[in-house]
Amino acid sequence: MDALTRRRFLRASGIAGAGALVTGGAGMSLAELLRTRPDEAPAWTRQKVNRLVLVTLYGGNDGLNTVIPYADPAYHSARPELAYAPEEVIRLDADLGLNPAMRRLKKVWDAKRLAIVLGVEYPKPNRSHFRSMDIWQSASPSRPATTGWIGRWLDGTQATRETAVSFEPVLPPVLAGQTRVGSCVSYRGFELPSWIDAGTVSALGRGQPGEPEMQARAAMSYADLITMEHVIHGADKAVESEGTVEAPTGPATATGGDSEIAAQLELVARCVEVGVPTRVYSVSLGGFDLHADERGAHQFLLGQLDAAIGGFLDRMARTEAGRQVVVVVYSEFGRRVRANSSDGTDHGTAAPVLVAGYRVAGGFYGEQPSLTDLDNGDLKASTDFRDVYGSVLASVLGAEPARYLDGYQPHALPLFPPGR
Amino acid sequence: MTDDIALLLRRAGFGPTASELAAARAAGYATTVAALLEPPGPDIGATSAPIPELGPDPYAEQPDPSDDQRRRFDATRADQLAQITRWWLDRMTVANHQAVERLLFFWHGHWATSVTKVKSAQLMLTQHRTLRDAPDFAAMTQRMVVDPALVYWLDGQRNVKGAANENLARELFELFTLGIGNYTEHDVKQAGRALTGWHIDLRSQRCVFAPAYYDGGRKTILGSTADFGAASLVDLLMRRPACPRFIASRLWYRYASSTQPIPARLREAMAAAFPAPAAMLRTLFSDDAFRATRGTMVKQPIEWLVGVMRQLRIRPANIPAATLTELVDGLAGLGQRPFAPPSVGGWPSGPAWLTSAAAQVRLSLAGKLVNLAVDGRLTPEDVAYLLGIDTWTNRTYALLRQQRNSRLLMVLGTVSPEYLVT
Numbered sequence: 001m002d003a004l005t006r007r008r009f010l011r012a013s014g015i016a017g018a019g020a021l022v023t024g025g026a027g028m029s030l031a032e033l034l035r036t037r038p039d040e041a042p043a044w045t046r047q048k049v050n051r052l053v054l055v056t057l058y059g060g061n062d063g064l065n066t067v068i069p070y071a072d073p074a075y076h077s078a079r080p081e082l083a084y085a086p087e088e089v090i091r092l093d094a095d096l097g098l099n100p101a102m103r104r105l106k107k108v109w110d111a112k113r114l115a116i117v118l119g120v121e122y123p124k125p126n127r128s129h130f131r132s133m134d135i136w137q138s139a140s141p142s143r144p145a146t147t148g149w150i151g152r153w154l155d156g157t158q159a160t161r162e163t164a165v166s167f168e169p170v171l172p173p174v175l176a177g178q179t180r181v182g183s184c185v186s187y188r189g190f191e192l193p194s195w196i197d198a199g200t201v202s203a204l205g206r207g208q209p210g211e212p213e214m215q216a217r218a219a220m221s222y223a224d225l226i227t228m229e230h231v232i233h234g235a236d237k238a239v240e241s242e243g244t245v246e247a248p249t250g251p252a253t254a255t256g257g258d259s260e261i262a263a264q265l266e267l268v269a270r271c272v273e274v275g276v277p278t279r280v281y282s283v284s285l286g287g288f289d290l291h292a293d294e295r296g297a298h299q300f301l302l303g304q305l306d307a308a309i310g311g312f313l314d315r316m317a318r319t320e321a322g323r324q325v326v327v328v329v330y331s332e333f334g335r336r337v338r339a340n341s342s343d344g345t346d347h348g349t350a351a352p353v354l355v356a357g358y359r360v361a362g363g364f365y366g367e368q369p370s371l372t373d374l375d376n377g378d379l380k381a382s383t384d385f386r387d388v389y390g391s392v393l394a395s396v397l398g399a400e401p402a403r404y405l406d407g408y409q410p411h412a413l414p415l416f417p418p419g420r
Numbered sequence: 421m422t423d424d425i426a427l428l429l430r431r432a433g434f435g436p437t438a439s440e441l442a443a444a445r446a447a448g449y450a451t452t453v454a455a456l457l458e459p460p461g462p463d464i465g466a467t468s469a470p471i472p473e474l475g476p477d478p479y480a481e482q483p484d485p486s487d488d489q490r491r492r493f494d495a496t497r498a499d500q501l502a503q504i505t506r507w508w509l510d511r512m513t514v515a516n517h518q519a520v521e522r523l524l525f526f527w528h529g530h531w532a533t534s535v536t537k538v539k540s541a542q543l544m545l546t547q548h549r550t551l552r553d554a555p556d557f558a559a560m561t562q563r564m565v566v567d568p569a570l571v572y573w574l575d576g577q578r579n580v581k582g583a584a585n586e587n588l589a590r591e592l593f594e595l596f597t598l599g600i601g602n603y604t605e606h607d608v609k610q611a612g613r614a615l616t617g618w619h620i621d622l623r624s625q626r627c628v629f630a631p632a633y634y635d636g637g638r639k640t641i642l643g644s645t646a647d648f649g650a651a652s653l654v655d656l657l658m659r660r661p662a663c664p665r666f667i668a669s670r671l672w673y674r675y676a677s678s679t680q681p682i683p684a685r686l687r688e689a690m691a692a693a694f695p696a697p698a699a700m701l702r703t704l705f706s707d708d709a710f711r712a713t714r715g716t717m718v719k720q721p722i723e724w725l726v727g728v729m730r731q732l733r734i735r736p737a738n739i740p741a742a743t744l745t746e747l748v749d750g751l752a753g754l755g756q757r758p759f760a761p762p763s764v765g766g767w768p769s770g771p772a773w774l775t776s777a778a779a780q781v782r783l784s785l786a787g788k789l790v791n792l793a794v795d796g797r798l799t800p801e802d803v804a805y806l807l808g809i810d811t812w813t814n815r816t817y818a819l820l821r822q823q824r825n826s827r828l829l830m831v832l833g834t835v836s837p838e839y840l841v842t
Contacts, residue, residue, distance in 0.1 A: 108575040127605060128594050130765050157807065171772060184775040193784050195828065200819065201783070211837070212715035217774045218837035219815070224776035243577055291575045291587040341583030347590070376605070 042277065044115070044398060048324065049359050049416050052396050053268055053281045054150075055261070055329040056137075059288030060129065062298055063334035063351025063379075066102075067116055067368075071095050074371035079339035082295050092116075096368060101303035104310025105356070112362035113313070114354065115415050117388055119369040121350035121381030125333060129289065129347070132332040137174035139389055139405055141313040149389055151177030152278050152404045153397060159285065161224075164280040165271070166263035172282050182282065183224060185267070191223075202226050261285040269312055272321050279397060289329060292342035305329070309356065317358050326357035326396055326416070328388070336377055350381040353388050359420045365413050388410045424711050425449055426808060430842040431675050431717065432456045432705065433518025434729020440518075441808050453705045456519035457698040457809045465516040469737065471549065471710040472507045474500045478541040480622040500541035502741075505748055505758050508548070508735040512726045523697060525722065526674050527551045531564055531596060543569040544759045546625045557667055557832035558658045561597060565650045568620040574764070576627075577619045581635035583837035584612035591764050592657070599669070600664040603642060610639040614648035664694030671700055677713045680747060717842045718773050721754035725785070728834050731806050732793035745786065749786035756776050774840070775832035786831045798826040803833035 031071035044050050052251025065082065069075045070089040089097035096116075098106055108114040122141035126132045135141050139149035144249045147155070150164055155177035157163075164175045166183030175182030192201060205223030209215050264283035271278055285305055290298055309327060316322030334351030350369050390401035401410050425444050429436035433456070436444070439805050444452040459824040477500075478493035479485070481520040485493055498574050515521045528551065535544050554560035564570050565588075571577055574588035589611035593603045617634025639648045644656055657663055666688035672682035682690075693699035721725070725747070729736065736744060745814065751757050755778070761767055799822035804812060816836045823829040833839060 005481050055608040127590070127608075128600050133602050171775070184777065193787050196783060196788060196831070200832070201779075203815070203819045204836065206815045208815050211813060212841060214716055214718050214771065214774070214841045215813075217771050218718070218840045221774045221776050221779040222835075222837075229778075266796070271674075291585055292578045312550040340578075340585045342577075342578030342585050344575070344585070346586045373662075 018381045044072055049396050051279055051324050051325045053327045056284040057288050057331035058286040060333045060347055061288045061331035062345055066099050068097050070097050072371050078337045081343045082339045099302045100305045101299045104306045108313055108356055113360050114356045114362045115360050116364050117353045117383055118366040119350045119382035120353045120385050122385050125349040127347040129332055136332055139386055147178055148174035148176050149404055150174050153399055154180035162278050165278045166282040167267050168284050198226050259302055265308050265312040273319055274403045279374050290344050292344040294344040324357035329354040349378040355415050360415055387413055391415050425452055429712050432724055433522050434512055436808050437728050437731055438805055452712050457702050458552055463515055463517040465514045469511040472503055474542055477540045477622055504541050504545050506736055506744055508758050513729045513736055524552055529766040530765050531660040532766040533569050534761050535759045538569045538572050539556055542625055561654050566618055568627050571627055579616050580633040581616050586612040589615055597657045598662045599666040610641045611653055613639050614653040615650055664691035676710050679714050681711050683709050718770050719840055721751055721756035728789050734793050746788055749782055753781035782835050786834045790827045790830045794827050794830045798829050803830055807833050807839055809838055
């Protein structure tokens with residue numbers, strides 16, 4: 001696959017927004033929903049941690065070269081061309097360290113706000129990008145599902161459309177429910193051409209009784225365009241007028257320029273700061289499927305990720321709303337322990353999940369998989385991915401995990417201690 | 421049923437012109453299916469858009485250029501890519517054999533190879549010719565496993581005896597021939613061995629077999645044991661019952677419904693016509709289940725753009741270069757630049773295209789297109805006629821009636837929810 005395994009990967013997957021119905025019927029648009037925003041802060045804002053930013057790394061991120069078992073001789077012998085020498089690694093403890101590109105996340109680690117959950121995977125790993133990503137996003141490892149785990153939470157809470165927002169080009173399956181679906185918002189801006197006015201576009205966005213579902217969704221995309229123009233402009237203004245962010249913090253600040261992940265997180269930051277009532281944001285970075293010449297390209301991607309998340313977390317630490325945010329970073333699988341003949345790696349299994357935020361209890365969770373006790377050349381998982389989701393559902397979204405994890409009873413990870 | 425004929429033309433091609441629609445209605449459904457899938461004689465329209473001669477890829481002559489040469493070479497490559505992009509959009513627009521062009525577009529999405537990694541417009545065009553010339557799916561697959569663009573895209577040239585790179589083998593099974601669930605991890609690893617030994621010759625634009633890198637040992641794949649190589653592996657795959665079914669379901673996914681599964685009965689009927697794609701499509705188009713999917717398919721951006729150009733009589737070959745660049749950038753903004761699928765899994769589908777971000781880009785793109793074509797006074801009825809729309813909803817009709825500017829009226833027609841869905 002391309003070095004750019006794209007974020008726009010929605011394809012023949014069972015989810016793909018299939019069957020997800022338009023919220024509240026075809027006539028309801030985000031604009032109308034936003035106008036119902038309460039004057040007083042809703043109850044959930046009193047939770048210590050209440051907003052989730054899901055960062056999806058498409059293509060299969062090489063976990064062993066992200067959180068590196070640098071002290072293990074087996075690491076160096078399995079992938080001599082790809083391995084980082086111990087002196088290159090940013091050490092976290094006597095066994096594990098971060099990729100040299102992850103300098104900012106090291107600072108987050110030092111501040112004890114970065115949790116690294118080790119060896120995370122679902123049962124019976126699948127090495128297809130598409131199936132594996134479906135499983136991560138649906139949280140349904142045993143059978144294909146038509147909904148994402150966040151989508152089911154949207155269903156269960158009868159959430160409004162702004163509750164979950166994606167800044168990716170297409171709606172990720174994780175935000176698709178049966179009756180509710182997240183909103184998809186571009187980071188490229190919403191300005192209308194000069195020759196058309198908002199009223200005309202809004203008129204195109206009115207739903208019609210009996211209209212086919214896809215046609216209704218096409219209409220809604222115009223209504224949403226007007227809404228998002230309004231929201232994003234509102235975000236701009238509020239940032240300036242409230243002065244919650246000092247001057248240098250803008251689109252290009254401390255994020256290394258216009259990389260897409262940085263642009264997406266910039267929008268999340270603005271929305272959080274002005275109090276847009278979104279609970280779940282989905283952003284992504286593609287390009288991790290490095291079957292050949294992996295090392296430099298992988299380090300470049302991790303550098304982008306590090307700069308974007310590091311900058312975002314710094315910014316979030318400055319406001320109370322920002323301190324309630326947690327970032328979760330995952331990929332559809334890790335990669336084979338042994339390098340292939342092209343200085344790359346083929347599809348593998350378990351990998352670390354990163355959880356970061358002001359109120360996250362930093363440190364390692366779970367166990368680093370052995371590099372010698374392998375399952376057919378692949379790492380054995382030590383943590384079920386639903387244990388991470390369960391902790392997020394319970395502590396961030398205030399939900400009962402089993403209800404949205406198909407009955408799975410997660411082992412809660414103490415990622416969000418009450419005192420912090 | 422006249423409505424069925426409009427549906428057929430919209431799905432089988434890129435958007436019928438008013439005269440094509442009238443002719444098809446006069447001919448009837450069955451005759452139209454036959455004319456689409458077995459068009460008589462050469463494609464007269466397409467003769468004005470012959471496949472371009474690009475000249476050599478600069479890197480083929482000088483594989484190890486200086487920095488200065490590299491800058492010039494990359495500029496040449498960008499220009500060559502612009503040429504083939506313009507040509508393909510032009511060909512889709514002017515071809516009379518619309519179903520042939522639409523099927524090629526399907527195969528491009530099926531073997532989803534992107535120039536963003538391959539870099540060479542020549543190799544992309546070579547792949548395009550291969551897809552165009554293949555008589556059926558079995559022959560196509562034989563040629564594609566040694567197609568240099570596909571091989572490079574999936575790191576096949578790095579797949580050598582002793583340390584296989586499984587990228588090509590895996591996607592050959594999962595995305596191109598069998599579908600997930602019809603093979604094991606063991607099969608993928610062994611097939612990776614069977615595909616070793618091919619490297620890319622940029623000058624001849626071919627894959628060349630190098631026996632020294634080929635793993636000639638015995639392999640057990642899908643229960644069969646032999647000294648498999650690329651050709652015998654493809655033969656094996658073509659004999660698997662899963663393969664015709666998988667191709668049938670992929671055709672259904674792009675021509676009938678991306679949200680509902682193919683009915684098992686229809687899948688078997690289409691599979692019986694394998695490996696001839698035209699015969700499989702004939703079975704699909706002749707089935708009631710196809711007609712029942714009316715109103716469920718979202719036009720892909722290229723289908724939308726080419727459809728508008730056909731119906732408004734805009735020829736990409738005649739568009740000024742700067743404007744054409746804007747149109748192609750617009751397609752990229754919608755998520756569908758020709759020769760650059762976002763994933764080996766192919767293009768997105770259905771509601772994934774209907775984002776607010778796409779709505780904004782589509783408006784701007786429609787404005788540029790309409791400026792190239794529309795003059796004079798139009799009514800909402802004229803717009804419906806030109807765009808082949810059966811009826812407007814009250815919403816759209818009311819909005820169109822308010823417009824005093826014919827160009828804005830046409831823009832609203834081309835971006836209307838009614839026009840975006842077939």
